[in-house]
Amino acid sequence: MTAxxxxxxxxxxxxxxxxxxxxxxxxxxxxxxxxxCPPLTERPLTAEESERTAVMFKALSDPVRLRLFSLVAxxxxxxxxxxxxxxxxxxxxxxxxxxxxxxxxGLLASERRGTWVYYRVEPSVLxxxxxxxxSPVRA
Amino acid sequence: MTAxxxxxxxxxxxxxxxxxxxxxxxxxxxxxxxxxCPPLTERPLTAEESERTAVMFKALSDPVRLRLFSLVAxxxxxxxxxxxxxxxxxxxxxxxxxxxxxxxxGLLASERRGTWVYYRVEPSVLxxxxxxxxSPVRA
DNA sequence: CATCTGTTTCGATAAACGTCAATATAGACG
DNA sequence: CGTCTATATTGACGTTTATCGAAACAGATG
Numbered sequence: 001m002t003a004x005x006x007x008x009x010x011x012x013x014x015x016x017x018x019x020x021x022x023x024x025x026x027x028x029x030x031x032x033x034x035x036x037c038p039p040l041t042e043r044p045l046t047a048e049e050s051e052r053t054a055v056m057f058k059a060l061s062d063p064v065r066l067r068l069f070s071l072v073a074x075x076x077x078x079x080x081x082x083x084x085x086x087x088x089x090x091x092x093x094x095x096x097x098x099x100x101x102x103x104x105x106g107l108l109a110s111e112r113r114g115t116w117v118y119y120r121v122e123p124s125v126l127x128x129x130x131x132x133x134x135s136p137v138r139a
Numbered sequence: 140m141t142a143x144x145x146x147x148x149x150x151x152x153x154x155x156x157x158x159x160x161x162x163x164x165x166x167x168x169x170x171x172x173x174x175x176c177p178p179l180t181e182r183p184l185t186a187e188e189s190e191r192t193a194v195m196f197k198a199l200s201d202p203v204r205l206r207l208f209s210l211v212a213x214x215x216x217x218x219x220x221x222x223x224x225x226x227x228x229x230x231x232x233x234x235x236x237x238x239x240x241x242x243x244x245g246l247l248a249s250e251r252r253g254t255w256v257y258y259r260v261e262p263s264v265l266x267x268x269x270x271x272x273x274s275p276v277r278a
Numbered sequence: 279c280a281t282c283t284g285t286t287t288c289g290a291t292a293a294a295c296g297t298c299a300a301t302a303t304a305g306a307c308g
Numbered sequence: 309c310g311t312c313t314a315t316a317t318t319g320a321c322g323t324t325t326a327t328c329g330a331a332a333c334a335g336a337t338g
Contacts (some may be wrong), residue, residue: 040205041212041260047228050202050209057205061197062296063189066179070189073180082315089186091298096316098296115305115314121180126272133269201326221285233327235286254284254335280338287332295324302317308310 039134056129059105064088065098072108072119079120178273195268198244203227204237211247211258218259 037049045053060066071085086095099119102108106125111118176188184192199205210224225234238258241247246265247258 040209041265043209043213045206045209047202047206050205054200054202054205057196058200061193061200063186063193064296066189066193066196067184067186070179070182070184074182086315090296092315093299093317094297100316112304112315117315126180130269130272133265133272203326225285229326230328231285232287232329236326239286251285251334256285282337283335285332285334288330290329291327293325293327295322297321297323299320300318302315304313304315306311306313308312 036128037132040132041134053132055105056107056125059102059107062098062101064090064094065102068095068098069102069107069121073121073126079118081116081118083116085119175267176271179271180273192271194244195246195264198241198246201237201240203229203233204241207234207237208241208246208260212260212265218257220255220257222255224258 037045037053060069067088068085071088072080075084082095082099086092088095090098099108099110103110103119106122108119109122111120176184176192199208206227207224210227211219214223221234221238225231227234229237238247238249242249242258244264246261248261249256249258251257
């Protein structure tokens with residue numbers, strides 16, 4: 001499978017670089033990425049924004065995926081091979097299925113090195129989600 | 140079902156609330172989820188933690204719910220009546236269904252005042268979710 | 279009381295989801 | 309080459325979800 005249409009559109013809208021001038025830029029700025037949407041408390045999301053944002057939250061809406069994600073995110077070196085994290089109580093194919101979902105949502109990236117496949121967190125997307133949930137000063 | 144000892148400890152560590160005014164409420168809001176948990180990048184979530192956390196993310200994993208939530212969260216005064224936010228492209232019953240889900244996840248609270256029902260954001264839960272997504276290892 | 283308006287619940291349905299067993303692919307190693 | 313190991317895909321199956329129309333409920337007002 002190639003990159004999902006959803007993912008591609010997300011990057012188009014959220015990070016205007018890449019498509020236009022990614023050819024010459026090696027994408028080195030990880031965390032100054034502009035979040036795709038303002039905090040949820042700032043203004044109502046448009047229908048389109050909510051569609052896009054829901055994909056990211058949905059990726060973390062499953063217990064197994066949440067565990068896999070935290071296993072990768074907290075792994076020394078910032079990445080983990082599938083063999084390191086596949087002991088979460090479901091079958092191998094199911095682990096693969098969930099990792100694929102996380103990848104399609106843009107939360108993880110994968111790379112094969114020899115026998116093993118390594119997954120690592122896409123830091124900018126995580127930061128963008130965190131920014132969505134920043135709370136106002138009241139409380 | 141009552142809170143397990145583990146749950147109670149989490150509850151204590153993460154935020155002290157709800158103990159004082161819980162007695163007047165019967166079991167009307169039983170499935171309120173205690174928000175909690177360390178950043179996803181800090182250490183792997185346990186099975187139990189991931190089950191609990193997934194409920195919160197699942198609440199925001201639907202476009203309509205995300206929109207409803209941002210409509211409430213960004214509404215002047217910090218609350219909105221259903222009539223103010225029900226123009227999101229789905230039927231009335233569906234709006235009610237989604238608001239109920241958000242309430243069950245602990246993200247919204249509701250109160251009837253006369254003819255209208257008002258929903259407001261549960262700020263501590265929002266902050267807890269934001270804390271979960273703090274950026275991965277800044278080295 | 280009767281009625282109107284706003285909101286929720288109920289019943290049904292189609293779509294999406296999570297899971298596994300079986301199968302396929304990719305690379306390592308003889 | 310053949311085989312072994314590590315991941316991924318496929319197909320099937322049961323469960324959950326989002327949605328609506330109809331009906332019920334709650335409160336205001338006549």
